[in-house]
Amino acid sequence: MVVTGAGGSIGSELCRQLAQLQPRQLILIDQGEFNLYSIAAELSQFAGGVNVLPLLGDVCDKIAMTHIFDTHEPEIVFHAAAYKHVPLLESQAREAIRNNVAGTQCIAEVSISASCETFILISTDKAVNPTSLMGATKRVAELISQALHQKSSTRFITVRFGNVLGSAGSVVPLFQKQISEGGPITVTHPEMTRYFMTMAEACQLILQASVAGDGQAIYVLNMGEPVKIADLAKQMIRLAGLRIDQDISIEFTGLRPGEKLEEELFHYLESLSPTDFEKLLLAETREIDSRLVLAQADKLIKACGNYNNEEIGTMLRTLVPEYTETKHR
Template identity: 45%
Template sequence: MGNRGVGFIFKLIEGLAPIRSWVVLTIDAILSLFAGSFAILFLEFALFNGRNVGVLSLWFVVQFVLAGFLRVQKYSWRLFSARDSYRLGKSLLVVGPASAVMLAMTYRDIEIVKFSILASFMAFFLMATARLVVRLAFDSVVRTSSIIRKETGKRVLIVGAGRGGASLSQKLALEGYDVVGFVDDSWAKRKMQINGFKVLGRSCDIENLVKGFRVDEVIIAIPSISKSQLKKITDECLKAKVQFRTLPSIKEILDFNQSPDHLREVKVEDLLGREPIRLDKALTRSEIKDQTIMVTGAGGSIGSELCRQILEFGPRSLIMFERSEYNLFHIERELRRRFPNANLSAVIGDICDEVALDRVFLKHRPKILYHTAAYKHVPLMEESPREAIVNNVFGTRGLAQAAVKFGVAKFVMISTDKAIRPLSVMGYSKRLAEIITQDLAAKSETSFMSVRFGNVLGSSGSVVEIFRKQLAEGGPLSVTDAEARRFFMTTPEAVELVLHAGSHGSNGSIYMLDMGESVKIYDLAKRMIDLADPMGQKNIQIEVTGLRPGEKLKEEILWEGEDLIASNIDHVSMFKNIVSIQGLELGLSKLYRCIHSTSGQCGDELKALVNTIDAMENIRRPLTKKDPEVAYPAFSSPAVMARVANQQA
């Protein structure tokens, strides 16, 4: 067949895409009629006997309806495999006995039951054969027809010779790419041919294969790939100075409805830190389902993700409380589109407005409250300590008191690792917010708990977002200190921990997720430059600017003196220090007068109050005594408890 003929066939197939299911059902119906007719002839029935025509018609109707119900028409013909054949056969194993029962009940004849079984078997044979023929024809055309090769002819190497890679190889070939072959670390796949393309080697051979086959792009086709595997493969691609992309992960496919063959750039979030921790969602679902939930700061990075995940658990209603009209508008539109049946209330308000809080609590009567509203940017809060205190301290206090007043069952507050041995105004303000909620935990029926985070990847104002903007502008990337280190976690992980604390947490506790090893910001900047410019053509530089006011060189995750208790979840630590300080209210009153004075040193008053309370609670010293700037290493709860016990001994 010439190029014009092949081109016409492919255009015809593309044109039939909108009605593909009906076309497939029609073909299957024709094949089923052939199968039924063959069964009648084989059993030596009288073909034109009126009764047998009725038998054939009834069998055909049952076959057609059940096949449609079991979505047999959805199985891909172009990528038909042994697994699809098994699924098709399993579907027809349902259809065959069902049609036999229907015919037996109608005609009460054992010969007709034989007919049904034979006809169903023949239908499976014809359907599977038709799909296999189409698959083989497509494979042949992909490999040999020049019309599929467009003028660009980009040469690609696929990493991963599994089902994802096999499917992708066909798709890329049809779109005009020149697939040179696969690499795969499985010894069982060495020198195999998949869709006519060879497995050329392992991931460690990428550099040599790129040079030997003049590869233009490497595509990573392993949806279940781990962070360590992905980092290893991207390092090989960077050594080879070749462009690379990846398929979405299984989590992205399941959680965000991404197409399994949707190629995207490798993001730094894919490589940073250790493997994500998956928490048990069963108890979280039982706690949230049919409850009235309120989220403050609902338009922010954490607040908006909280709203998304909460709605997956089927709450009775969700109240989104947010000061920014712009942010609230966008998250409400998104959620109403994604969850059209959800009971949503978008409320513009400020946690510092007592009347606004009373009105929303009185109207909606939430039972669980997630408090994410806060000022979080360290240098800005150093310049505006009063605003940090008003919002993070007294806003939290007013919200917590309203929660107690209106009978909220659980109050979960977002805190920060910067509240550990704080140095900045922001860190001190969040530490005081922790103390306030712990004080209320000892005095009220409402359960209060806090969750400490490291830096959240991709959140507004995060270092990753700043670097992305600087990369878009051509650099340089600004790093405060070459030795500065931070802990990182992804937004979904952070939100899972918040929801977990709300369902598993105990009153007065502070939770911290094992965030793995801290990351050197300078290395993060280099990695992002490599990902943005793997060929090394843009010469993007890194500029060291010096630490800003309030910033630590290295963050910590634990103080000695905090009462460490084993949590019931791996990789999650719990600190339980319920405080009820008689001088707390007096200190808050003094701080309140200070923020309403034009001459008061609010930041100094804040630090003095927190230091006084922590000194009373013996929470003063960093866990690492020799070097106070070295963050404590990655931990799991039992390991930390053992180390603390050894130090105390």
């Protein structure tokens, strides 16, 4: 098994759960030295019987990735490597596309060449009707996965979920820090809502989807009702034994570039059906021309390499016509 982005929040928890399954070998790929070392050291403590191999690497480095896959012949690939910070990526299109699009294409193509059985793409609800560059790049990654499934024997699966509690950059650790410093808690908008799930739930969803059967599929978690971020902030203040406004105030700062008031887990053309797993739903993929998608993705990646922002915008809107840019504040 291979996990890319193994040192990240989702990647590291996924590695912990995979290690409990006692795979023949668990290959951890990440370009962050410290995060990779940390998860490898942790696994060596509680999963001593598993052959864990931490490898520094860039998912866009096709020569290095090909060498890793040809040498170790993995059967299952969990592609969790991605940039995910919405406001930060709005002004860094090249890096967002390089990592989220070109990186996905590279790992997917290497997986096919190495005759991997299954490729699981970790995606996000921000890929549905995206208003951010990050969401648009993740939607392109979904399209690449779907297109390659149609032309290979490797089974391609996409897993899409909302915000993960406690992950790096999420609101919960931010709110905890702001409360510990005496406030204020900063919330972008009083009506903003998000779907939330725990890290364990997110990774359980990924593992369930990997064995659910259907290729060319998008799996989503039935996450119940969305949560108002302002209500979450109030609850965290109360749980800290403090009073709203008297002890800790809430400050509304305005939506940031690329942000939505509310997220969606599936597109209106993706009809949902149940699976054998209680909280796991199957979203029927939209029809695509796989050859055209792959050709357009190549053009997008080329424009990214040339720093051609005009062509980048054109190709993103061509691949993801529902993408609408937002400029808040």
